[in-house]
Amino acid sequence: MPTGRTQALAAVAGGMGSGKLWNAHEHKRAELLGLTIDNQYTVAQKVKLYDGFATDASKTGAAGATQAAEHLGTSNVLSGLIRLELTVPAGESQKLGKEDCKGIEFLGRANAIADTTTSDCIIIAQYKLT
């Protein structure tokens, strides 16, 4: 079971490599199995997990209208889909187990973005590629 670890990075630092927990797999999706946020910073942190990927061009409707490729989180983490959002009070740790994470899947890359950039808030995720 792979583990991803990162420290809290704020949205202003939200480039593609920011707060990365794991990279996208070409043919697999990632299932979140557990999450630990250890917030030893002085204020509460709201942590969001973003799913970043680009769709393939496709077609839609009876006439087969072209559906252009969409770029979600591929140029900026914040344009990705939010799969999980959690606020952790200052000086506390919160842990989500397998049951809490059940059904939370990522199609692409996973990034964690917080309110403040600080090394005092660590985010650790366990996941499985399927």
Add this chain to the structure above:
Amino acid sequence: MIELRPVETVERIKPAVRVVLPDWWLKFSTAFPDTLDHVKGKTFKVLKQQQVKYELSWLIKEACYKDVNLSNEAAGEKLYPDVADNLYEVIIGFKPGNYFCHVFFPADYPLYRLDYPDMSPLISSASLKYLGAIKPDDSPVDNPIFKLYLVFKLKPIILRLYADDGVDYEKISLNLTINRCLMQQGVPPPNVTPKPIQYLDEIKWLLGAGGA
């Protein structure tokens, strides 16, 4: 007196994927068109075989579809044999997801349909989009049963992969096993019944053996 009896169970045996193996005999239907006269109505012995694994994936938005051409055309996935004495037995397993697949051969002609004129798969119809659709459960990656037999110069087979309503986006992943078979034309021994290889039109139109 109480008799505790074990619950009756049915032993289920998971069928293993059977692939064409060396020394097998194959008989191609006479329903193959004249353009495929290198196999039409002929019998072959499989000399050698090799299985090649391949994966393909697409990320598609909900209620959208992607037409995947399996042929060697420029826009195709190039999964067809490129020489006349090869047969590709392609086994396709679908990873779980909220999607389904329609098969077209040739393009725009669905392989699975019913007899009534309108009973054809239609992606824009709330009900007909499910007609003849192959779902991931029908041929899962751990027990794939969806097979295609591809020969040189066969018209393109199109897989229409549709991300069904209910999810924003879907990752559609196909696990393919391409069983490359080198064939040699011949006459099978009298005690051997060759495996029949039907032309897809026979399946589509429920034609009799030999295209009757």
